[in-house]
Amino acid sequence: MQLSAIGVPVEELDTPALLLDLDRFEQNIAKMSDHFQSRGVAWRPHAKAFKSPAIAHQLRKAGAIGVTVAKVSEAEVMAAAGIEDILIAHLVVGPHKTKRLAALQRYADVKATVDHPDHVAPLGEAARTAGVTIGILVDVDLGLHRCGVASAADALKLASLVSETPGLRFDGLMGYEGHTLMIPDHDQKQAAIQEAIGTLLTAKDVVERAGLTCRIISAGGTGSYQYTADLPGITEIQAGGGIFACQYYTQVCGVEGHRPALAVLATVVSRPAADRAILDIGHKSVSQYRTPPILRDYDNCPVIGLSAEHAVVELAPGEDFPIGKKVAVIPGYSDFTFVLHDRVLGHRWGLVEVVWPLLARGMLQ
Amino acid sequence: MQLSAIGVPVEELDTPALLLDLDRFEQNIAKMSDHFQSRGVAWRPHAKAFKSPAIAHQLRKAGAIGVTVAKVSEAEVMAAAGIEDILIAHLVVGPHKTKRLAALQRYADVKATVDHPDHVAPLGEAARTAGVTIGILVDVDLGLHRCGVASAADALKLASLVSETPGLRFDGLMGYEGHTLMIPDHDQKQAAIQEAIGTLLTAKDVVERAGLTCRIISAGGTGSYQYTADLPGITEIQAGGGIFACQYYTQVCGVEGHRPALAVLATVVSRPAADRAILDIGHKSVSQYRTPPILRDYDNCPVIGLSAEHAVVELAPGEDFPIGKKVAVIPGYSDFTFVLHDRVLGHRWGLVEVVWPLLARGMLQ
Incomplete structure (x- = not known):
């Protein structure tokens, strides 16, 4: 049985998991690198x-x-x-x-x-x-x-x-x-x-x-x-952080031409009301510094509340978020999200391609 | 040469370091335990x-x-x-x-x-x-x-x-x-x-x-x-968190009879102005959730700014904060401070008595 996440379809991963869309990541890297090279x-x-x-x-x-x-x-x-x-x-x-x-x-x-x-x-x-x-x-x-x-x-x-x-x-x-x-x-x-x-x-x-x-x-x-x-x-x-293009950089700082590459994969764990879904992420797995996290694929369903281990999502009418569904959440701020995780899972074409340990996390001194 | 922190005077520790005043910690524990026991x-x-x-x-x-x-x-x-x-x-x-x-x-x-x-x-x-x-x-x-x-x-x-x-x-x-x-x-x-x-x-x-x-x-x-x-x-x-009595519980939630037991030890690393000292702590080592951290021993010197790895302290006239001085900072919120550290150092009578690894930090799933 395989214990590494490599090769696993993203939607089969347990959550919360820190995900990096490698195509977008590489596009953001190229954009920044080109920008600096062209200016010497x-x-x-x-x-x-x-x-x-x-x-x-x-x-x-x-x-x-x-x-x-x-x-x-x-x-x-x-x-x-x-x-x-x-x-x-x-x-x-x-x-x-x-x-x-x-x-x-x-x-x-x-x-x-x-x-x-x-x-x-x-x-x-x-x-x-x-x-x-x-x-x-x-x-x-x-x-x-x-x-x-x-x-x-x-x-x-x-x-x-x-x-x-x-x-x-x-x-x-x-x-x-x-x-x-x-x-x-x-x-x-x-x-x-x-x-x-x-x-x-x-x-x-x-x-x-x-x-x-x-x-x-x-x-x-x-x-x-x-x-x-x-x-x-x-x-x-x-x-540095522009390679991830979190909400803080793209929405608050107005950085242009970057595509969000970082997300926290979360699971819908509770459906207490027709217009409310609860995710298994919170302040301890995603940052809302300066701006809230958003659901990558559901513009119409904002994260309206965050506590330590819960995120409250307001569901648009007609959205079906069954318990067990997984959603990708773009962090408010990438910096303060990385320090909460021990690894980031890079994925391409729907499969995990690489697992990078965050070896400098916790290096506070 | 001793590599463990145990027995080391607190003021000789490198910073940032998460500190637990064991006398106060035990008093807070006793207070909560007595409270529950007396009420069955x-x-x-x-x-x-x-x-x-x-x-x-x-x-x-x-x-x-x-x-x-x-x-x-x-x-x-x-x-x-x-x-x-x-x-x-x-x-x-x-x-x-x-x-x-x-x-x-x-x-x-x-x-x-x-x-x-x-x-x-x-x-x-x-x-x-x-x-x-x-x-x-x-x-x-x-x-x-x-x-x-x-x-x-x-x-x-x-x-x-x-x-x-x-x-x-x-x-x-x-x-x-x-x-x-x-x-x-x-x-x-x-x-x-x-x-x-x-x-x-x-x-x-x-x-x-x-x-x-x-x-x-x-x-x-x-x-x-x-x-x-x-x-x-x-x-x-x-x-649980009352055993630490951070600012959130004592100041925001009005919890009574607890004494702050948790602090992040920080070093003054910059003195760019007569009324400003910069500490080597920030969002990545101390939480300001709901309320800012405060200097434990300097009521008159508030933390007026926090960035990822810097805290800005406004010095009261006459306060001497030379570069290299160490200060204890009571976190805004203990929960969100613990998740940033790998260990907590318990001290008594000015010496480190115990080093407790935070083994469940990063356990997000």
């Missing part, structure tokens, strides 16, 4: 979106230069799987993490960011102790007001400090225009992104005029890449 | 809250009769860990799950619920095929309008069908007054819970007058137990 900008997809080295390799084969991650432990998973160019787009703080980051350099080029002088000495010391060099980007606040230095002058000060610190290598700048993603109007969004990226490029000019080379200027996410990649001076874009 | 009602805590057999055993030692779970796979984890009385407070649908539920009966008494005639025959068939008996509760809608039969007459019909089905054992009724949890006014909440539980007890009367015995009448959650346990006729309460 590199692609460093954020692996926080999918947590899977196998998916990282699919993107690498399509032209990605490596990955972005948020955590040292995610970088360890990616490096162990053979991804050799990694950016930790976060601050690496504390002796446990600096030691791990330094040790990892012998297996991959794992860069980190800094936004304060206090970050620099511990990273340099860890690098020297391990006998390695750590590449560093200075994080610049582009208006999101989360992390990042507040001015080009501060960026220069920090870049100089990094470049003078033995064990560290100044690689350039990073910024994230995350505050612009949900601007509905095209022109306003474009203007906001231009202003944000302008802040990053101004910092680049100031740093480079002082004689320091920024070989990397990294920015962008799925919600902004269709604008940001057009701006000269950016060397790489971190967009 | 059994305690069947919902293990969806914590996903850990080790915690289930702590509750069993404090008087719990077993656990509630939401999924067959959670029941498998609990049964394999020696928990012998389990209620799956959900519908069990589909051949994969009915087969697993039946097979599990030889290791624990694992009851399931039904709310539709279509649930009954497949469960009976699975039980007979495996040569076992499955205990069944009929789920009654108490006003939440999620699952459950809509009337006492329907409850009786379904109870009769169950009791006539070889392989099944009719054990009683279940309901959940989940729509009453957040009613702020005490008297209004009490009235709403009385009305909801009244629906369940009416169904019980109708079923029992027809000659069927309800040995179990199961209801209640943490957000309602301080009312529901007072109502005669209820035999057991499913409240």
